Amino acid sequence: MALTLKEEDAADWVYRGEGAVNLVLAYAGSSPSFIGKVIRLRKAPNNGLESNGVSVRNSIALTPQERILWKNVDQLISSSDKEIVGQLYVEHVMKPLLGSNYVDAGMHILVTREFLELVEKNVTGQRPVWRVDAARVDTECDFGLLMSDHSLFAYGSPRPSPCISVEIKPKCGFLPFSRFISEGNAIKRRTTRFEMHQILKLHHGEISRLSEYNPLDLFSGSKERIQKAIKGLLITPQNNFRVFLNGSLILGGLGGVAKNTDVCIAKKFEDELKSVIEVDDGLCTENLLTLVTEALQKSGVLDKLLDVQKLDSIDIEGVIHAYYNITSEQCMVCKELSEEQAKIYASLHSASFDESLRIVKDYLIAATAKDCSLMLCFRPRNEEDSGMVYNNVYLESTKQAFDFKVYFIDLDLKRLSKVRDYYELDKKIVSRYRQKIKLDRGRKEVTGLEACNGSLPATGIAVVEQM
Numbered sequence: 001m002a003l004t005l006k007e008e009d010a011a012d013w014v015y016r017g018e019g020a021v022n023l024v025l026a027y028a029g030s031s032p033s034f035i036g037k038v039i040r041l042r043k044a045p046n047n048g049l050e051s052n053g054v055s056v057r058n059s060i061a062l063t064p065q066e067r068i069l070w071k072n073v074d075q076l077i078s079s080s081d082k083e084i085v086g087q088l089y090v091e092h093v094m095k096p097l098l099g100s101n102y103v104d105a106g107m108h109i110l111v112t113r114e115f116l117e118l119v120e121k122n123v124t125g126q127r128p129v130w131r132v133d134a135a136r137v138d139t140e141c142d143f144g145l146l147m148s149d150h151s152l153f154a155y156g157s158p159r160p161s162p163c164i165s166v167e168i169k170p171k172c173g174f175l176p177f178s179r180f181i182s183e184g185n186a187i188k189r190r191t192t193r194f195e196m197h198q199i200l201k202l203h204h205g206e207i208s209r210l211s212e213y214n215p216l217d218l219f220s221g222s223k224e225r226i227q228k229a230i231k232g233l234l235i236t237p238q239n240n241f242r243v244f245l246n247g248s249l250i251l252g253g254l255g256g257v258a259k260n261t262d263v264c265i266a267k268k269f270e271d272e273l274k275s276v277i278e279v280d281d282g283l284c285t286e287n288l289l290t291l292v293t294e295a296l297q298k299s300g301v302l303d304k305l306l307d308v309q310k311l312d313s314i315d316i317e318g319v320i321h322a323y324y325n326i327t328s329e330q331c332m333v334c335k336e337l338s339e340e341q342a343k344i345y346a347s348l349h350s351a352s353f354d355e356s357l358r359i360v361k362d363y364l365i366a367a368t369a370k371d372c373s374l375m376l377c378f379r380p381r382n383e384e385d386s387g388m389v390y391n392n393v394y395l396e397s398t399k400q401a402f403d404f405k406v407y408f409i410d411l412d413l414k415r416l417s418k419v420r421d422y423y424e425l426d427k428k429i430v431s432r433y434r435q436k437i438k439l440d441r442g443r444k445e446v447t448g449l450e451a452c453n454g455s456l457p458a459t460g461i462a463v464v465e466q467m
């Protein structure tokens with residue numbers, strides 16, 4: 001590997017965002033090798049432990065059990081370089097499933113400890129405080145992942161293009177249908193995991209109001225419902241929606257949960273869009289909505305993503321039993337059940353070892369697909385671009401054609417050790433949601449009025465209608 005980022009390079013990298021695991025910097029310097037690139041750096045939790053108590057330093061390489069789990073993916077297990085596993089997973093597992101046109105696995109690049117320390121110092125002020133408290137740049141890690149900046153149009157194109165990019169974290173787009181969902185959790189078959197999780201997040205103070213977004217609308221394939229979903233994202237972006245203008249954030253929260261979109265934010269956003277969408281006052285946001293909807297429909301990426309999400313076909317309530325089969329531990333779920341209750345899972349416990357591996361592997365792949373994001377990037381098309389390979393959409397109202405490109409980002413491998421956490425979180429989400437329904441019913445009986453769930457749909461929609 002020829003290039004190494006050193007202390008003197010740190011000033012060229014600016015904060016772009018972060019999630020739970022990675023911090024992302026965009027290049028702002030003049031080296032041709034890095035123009036149009038971002039670098040993803042691993043973070044280390046400040047308590048030194050992952051949520052399940054595993055030491056972070058051991059968590060990069062595949063564990064022996066994971067090597068068995070992924071044994072059919074030769075490229076993953078034959079790699080002697082533990083640090084490359086994450087990238088190989090994207091290249092050899094996710095890319096074939098989601099389509100090579102939409103996935104960029106990036107490349108590893110070496111970084112010195114001094115580079116990481118200085119970068120961390122430079123960006124701390126821009127990071128959400130709770131993210132700073134939770135984790136820091138992992139200065140023990142001597143590599144980063146260099147990727148194309150998907151919020152920009154490729155460098156090397158004939159002209160510098162103004163562009164708008166939209167980042168969507170769609171989350172799970174279907175209702176589970178597994179027969180292993182217990183009677184007590186039947187609500188899961190009718191209510192999205194996203195909607196139920198909102199109640200838990202509100203309870204924990206992670207969000208200030210419930211989201212207007214419904215993943216089922218986004219994945220519906222219907223133009224009207226996709227538009228409704230995007231309106232919901234515009235009103236309550238949380239960590240599900242961001243918009244960038246020429247690579248700079250103009251809506252949503254950098255690195256975390258955004259403020260809800262009030263009239264003031266909506267007006268400012270509308271004004272920013274004017275530099276790319278040529279239309280009379282008040283209609284830019286509406287037009288962006290049309291662009292995004294059409295690009296999503298034309299590209300077909302959501303159908304692909306949904307198919308991969310549906311590899312989770314028996315739900316965590318089934319998967320957990322296969323997990324205990326492959327770890328050869330006593331099943332902690334069946335242990336708590338009566339003989340009669342445990343019967344429903346007997347078929348899972350009598351499955352072959354390979355079948356158990358397949359179940360868990362498919363579930364983890366689906367988990368990646370439920371947590372990734374999409375970046376859609378648009379630029380107005382002109383004559384010079386007529387020979388270019390990009391897809392395009394036409395805005396009837398402004399008579400403008402736009403090139404667009406779509407990429408999945410954050411296709412990280414989910415670790416085997418998280419399966420137990422997934423089971424526990426699922427229980428918490430359902431239990432909190434059921435509690436809320438019970439409370440609402442109680443209130444309704446007392447007051448005879450509709451219970452208030454904390455969301456303000458009418459007000460929220462009005463904000464977008466005013467845009």
Ligand SMILES: O=P(O)(O)O[C@@H]1[C@@H](OP(=O)(O)O)[C@H](OP(=O)(O)O)[C@H](O)[C@H](OP(=O)(O)O)[C@H]1OP(=O)(O)O
Pocket residue numbers: 019020021197239256367368370371412414418425
């Ligand atoms: O479990 P979920 O659905 O809450 O997803 C987690 C995300 O929370 P969200 O609900 O999208 O705000 C969570 O996102 P935030 O940190 O909340 O922005 C992470 O993406 C986490 O993945 P990992 O720890 O990076 O592997 C995600 O965990 P996984 O379940 O994908 O492992």
Ligand SMILES: Nc1ncnc2c1ncn2[C@@H]1O[C@H](COP(=O)(O)OP(=O)(O)OP(=O)(O)O)[C@@H](O)[C@H]1O
Pocket residue numbers: 016017018019020021022023024038040147148149150151167242371373409410412
């Ligand atoms: N290739 C890219 N081009 C442009 N922006 C990017 C790219 N990769 C990441 N980003 C930005 O950086 C942010 C954080 O990246 P990413 O989602 O990969 O972090 P993460 O820690 O893996 O997230 P999560 O918590 O969801 O696991 C993204 O939300 C996006 O805004």
Ligand SMILES: [Zn+2]
Pocket residue numbers: 320321324331332333334335345349
């Ligand atoms: Zn069991």
